[in-house]
Amino acid sequence: MVVFRTAPYGAIYSFEGLENVLIMGAYDQDVSVLFIDDGVLAIKKGMDNSGTGIKDFSPTFRALEAYDIEKIFIDRSSMESRGLTLEDLVIEPEIIEADAVEKMMEEQKNFFMF
Amino acid sequence: MLHLVNKSPFESMALEDCLKYASKGSSILLYEDGVYAAMPGTGVADRMSAVAKDYKVYVLTEDLKQRGVDKVMDGIKETDYAGFVDLVEANKTASW
DSSP states (O other): OEEEOSOTTTSSHHHHHHHHHHHHHHTTOOOEEEEOGGGGGGGBSOOOTTTTOOOOOGGGGGGGGGGTOOEEEEEHHHHHHTTOOGGGBSSOOEEEOHHHHHHHHHHOSOOEEO | OEEEEOSOTTTOSHHHHHHHHOOTTOEEEEOGGGGGGGOTTSTTHHHHHHHHHHSEEEEEHHHHHHTTOOOOOTTEEEEOHHHHHHHHHHSOEEEO
């Protein structure tokens, strides 16, 4: 499982996390993806880099499906405390509650935090 | 005085630390991940409404757009890179 927990542009973590997911997907690994805390901001719709010139990698999250990565989850409280709903996101993760997050991590063979 | 805040209000105490010392009426510019503090409807929105009454709060348009934030709370003023430069020119600055 790859866990996204940081905002997309203030640091490189989120981008590196996405690269890791895609590499695992390319090698047909059984990978799950979870968005928590500021990680949910990485999949916000409507990014426009015309003012900054910084690469907008949010569209790449839509490619996860093409890599057969379908177990994608988002923590409800993280999403709601940032004023977001599923309609605001470029992909449609399954919503889970915060108390399910640790259980999900325990069930994983490995997990990586970005 | 111009206070510069570039950290997410959800993950960092930078903005709150700044507010502890900033005198009322001074300017705060939110940029990079700091712009998330200006989003309406978040868990910090009530806090930011109060802050916007006591301080001149600015937010950098280019960084809002980069992050897909298309709405800004009432009382917070958008500024672009040129406005950022004008603010820095006119004030002593503190980066949090």
